[in-house]
Amino acid sequence: MESVFQNETVREILTRYRRIWAIGHAQSVLGWDMEVNMPKEGILERSVAQGELSVLSQEFLLKPEFVELVEKAKSIEGLNEYERGVVRVLDRSIRISRSFPPEFLREMSEVTSQATKAWEEAKRSDDYSKFEPWLDRIIDLAKRAADYLGYEDEPYDALLDMFEEGLTTKEVERMFDRLERELKPLLERIMEEGKVPRSHPLEKEKYEREWMERVNVWILQKFGYPLGVRARLDVSAHPFTTEFGIRDVRITTRYEGYDFRRTILSTVHEFGHALYELQQDERFMFSPIAGGVSLGIHESQSRFWENIVGRSMEFAELIHPVLRENLPFMANYTPEDVYLYFNMVRPDFIRTESDVVTYNFHILLRFKLERMMLNEGVKARDLPELWNEEMESLLGIRPKSYAEGILQDIHWAHGTVGYFPTYSIGTLLSAQLYYHMKKDINVEEHIASADFGPMKAWLREKIHRYGSIYPPKELLKNSIGEELDPSYFIRWVKERYL
Numbered sequence: 001m002e003s004v005f006q007n008e009t010v011r012e013i014l015t016r017y018r019r020i021w022a023i024g025h026a027q028s029v030l031g032w033d034m035e036v037n038m039p040k041e042g043i044l045e046r047s048v049a050q051g052e053l054s055v056l057s058q059e060f061l062l063k064p065e066f067v068e069l070v071e072k073a074k075s076i077e078g079l080n081e082y083e084r085g086v087v088r089v090l091d092r093s094i095r096i097s098r099s100f101p102p103e104f105l106r107e108m109s110e111v112t113s114q115a116t117k118a119w120e121e122a123k124r125s126d127d128y129s130k131f132e133p134w135l136d137r138i139i140d141l142a143k144r145a146a147d148y149l150g151y152e153d154e155p156y157d158a159l160l161d162m163f164e165e166g167l168t169t170k171e172v173e174r175m176f177d178r179l180e181r182e183l184k185p186l187l188e189r190i191m192e193e194g195k196v197p198r199s200h201p202l203e204k205e206k207y208e209r210e211w212m213e214r215v216n217v218w219i220l221q222k223f224g225y226p227l228g229v230r231a232r233l234d235v236s237a238h239p240f241t242t243e244f245g246i247r248d249v250r251i252t253t254r255y256e257g258y259d260f261r262r263t264i265l266s267t268v269h270e271f272g273h274a275l276y277e278l279q280q281d282e283r284f285m286f287s288p289i290a291g292g293v294s295l296g297i298h299e300s301q302s303r304f305w306e307n308i309v310g311r312s313m314e315f316a317e318l319i320h321p322v323l324r325e326n327l328p329f330m331a332n333y334t335p336e337d338v339y340l341y342f343n344m345v346r347p348d349f350i351r352t353e354s355d356v357v358t359y360n361f362h363i364l365l366r367f368k369l370e371r372m373m374l375n376e377g378v379k380a381r382d383l384p385e386l387w388n389e390e391m392e393s394l395l396g397i398r399p400k401s402y403a404e405g406i407l408q409d410i411h412w413a414h415g416t417v418g419y420f421p422t423y424s425i426g427t428l429l430s431a432q433l434y435y436h437m438k439k440d441i442n443v444e445e446h447i448a449s450a451d452f453g454p455m456k457a458w459l460r461e462k463i464h465r466y467g468s469i470y471p472p473k474e475l476l477k478n479s480i481g482e483e484l485d486p487s488y489f490i491r492w493v494k495e496r497y498l
Contacts, residue, residue: 004082004283009073013086014287016066021286023057028244035236036252040117047113051106058105061097070094082289085469089288096162099148108145111137112415119413120237128384128402135380135412139373142417146374155374159418163295164425165471169371172421175486176364179424182490187357190345190497198346202260202333209255211326216253216267218322222450223271223305231274238410239266239352241273241302246285249274260327261342262353264319268310272302275456279464294472295419296484297463299426300433304459307356307427308434311496313339314447345497347395349404357493359427361394366409366420373417425484429476432488433462436480 005011027050034046060066073079073087100108115134122131146155149162153169160167190196216233225231236252243249251270253263276292284290292298309315316339323338324330348354351362368390372378378386387406392398399405411419437443441454462479469475476483 001283004080004281005086005287007073007076007079007083009069009076010079010083010086013066013069013073013090016060016063016069017090017288018286020057020060021288023053023060025244027053027057028242032242032244032250034113034116035238035240036234040121043114043117047110050113051109054105054109055102058097058100058102061094067094081469082284085289085467086287088471089468092165093288096149099150100145101148104141104144104148108141108415111141112413115413115415116410119407119410123237123403123407126401126403126407128407131407131413132380135383138412138415138417139378139380141415143374154371156371156418159370159374160421163416163419164422165294166473167296167421167425172367175421175424175428175484176360176367178486179360180364182486183357183360183493186490186493186498187345190357193498196343196345196497197340198344200337200341200344202337202341204258205260205327205329206258207260207327209257212255212260212263214326215260215319215322216263219264219267219319220271222318223275223452224456225271225274226278230278233267239270241270241277243274243277243291246277246280246282246290249277259353265306265310265342266352269302269306272305273298275305275459276301276464279456279460280467281465284467289467289469291468293466293468293470293475295422296425296429297472297475299422300429301426301459301463303427303430304433307430308443309447309455311339311342311356312444312447314444316342318448318450343496347397349391349397349399350408352408356427357497358395360424363420363424365390365394370417370420428486428489429484430489431492432482432485433459433480434492435488436462 003011005014030046030050030053034043038046070087070090073083074091079087111134115131115138118134119131122128142159143155145162146158149158151158156169160169160172191198217227220227220233225233227233230247230249232250234250234252235254237254239251239253241249241251251267251274253267253270255263273292276298280290292301313335317335320330320335320338343355345355345357347358351359354362365387369378369383369386372386373383384402384406388398391405434443437455437458440458443455446452446454463475466475466479470478473483
């Protein structure tokens with residue numbers, strides 16, 4: 001396989017970068033194991049190991065000779081797009097890494113590793129006090145991170161840019177202002193017209209874990225997910241995707257014993273993330289341009305498969321036979337039942353189980369609270385009540401427990417303040433990509449026939465094959481000729497639900 005990297009300076013950079021890649025690879029394995037396999041008392045040693053690896057990675061990245069090579073490459077004319085991508089990504093990584101003292105990185109890694117286990121126990125027991133002190137430490141770390149990184153308008157800008165290159169608070173505000181203005185009347189109209197149900201009997205049907213494991217594996221096989229070859233499916237408290245490399249990508253789901261759409265849609269969602277990594281150009285292997293360019297672009301891939309594919313009538317008809325085969329109660333339900341069940345619209349407490357119409361209000365809630373943490377001195381003790389008030393204001397419902405309120409998400413335990421807006425970016429972009437894809441192929445026909453190859457090929461051509469060569473906004477301009485536009489999502493909601 002011919003290398004895409006021809007310049008000698010860039011090739012030397014990549015030779016030196018391999019150690020940094022190897023540390024990241026090891027950290028991914030440790031992180032996956034912590035969520036899937038590790039006994040809970042292993043957290044202390046694991047958190048220290050992760051902290052030390054974070055510092056070691058920083059040391060390699062900031063070695064003077066490595067930084068000098070990247071600086072030298074920045075001034076070389078005639079680099080190809082792949083080489084320019086390597087230089088861009090590493091220059092950005094060096095800038096960010098330089099911002100953080102080693103002791104801060106070590107503290108961040110150790111605190112978030114322990115906070116993750118504390119969150120799991122707090123959610124399981126519905127006891128916020130077990131997580132509250134850790135959340136205070138994470139808020140403090142987020143503030144310090146923003147100060148280290150620097151910003152022009154407000155601290156949140158610095159954290160947003162960590163997850164979505166070039167994103168600003170003002171852009172997020174404009175996005176949510178439009179969504180709140182246009183989606184609230186749509187939600188009211190959908191609820192009034194009653195064309196889609198607010199509830200469905202399938203929510204309460206109980207299943208055995210092995211039944212749904214067979215269904216999920218069947219779906220993944222239809223999608224072409226290379227289980228056992230380049231991919232795995234496991235179980236964790238919060239479904240996630242992790243990539244150790246282009247040839248080793250793993251997803252998780254969860255089984256709650258009832259309301260089976262949760263595990264199916266979670267599995268389909270994570271498949272979208274995994275596909276993005278699996279369809280990278282293998283010539284990028286071991287380089288900094290391997291992997292998705294941003295969390296917003298990544299989320300667009302998972303939401304495409306979850307919403308556009310997983311909530312379609314064609315998908316309901318496709319999976320109905322395997323549901324009947326594995327779930328005894330499905331003898332009483334039709335494909336249309338499955339479709340209506342997957343497309344219920346109602347205000348719900350849980351973000352990951354919320355419908356497509358109300359989903360962005362869940363993200364808006366978190367966006368508001370994160371800005372309060374950074375700008376208004378809000379402490380962990382204040383957040384449960386603020387959460388409940390915001391949810392009541394946005395959706396008209398009030399959580400009755402911590403587990404269905406502030407403890408539902410793992411993200412703050414991971415220290416990822418500034419991450420949540422990428423979920424809305426991805427949700428909006430998934431609809432935008434759908435309408436562009438429809439210009440080239442008959443999406444519904446391919447879903448109905450379980451012929452997912454053309455859809456996967458389209459996504460690879462437009463998004464996946466570029467890895468991290470271009471910043472997200474530039475990638476969209478190159479691929480579909482425009483930046484993120486919420487109009488497509490609003491159009492999709494109207495067509496699907498009205």
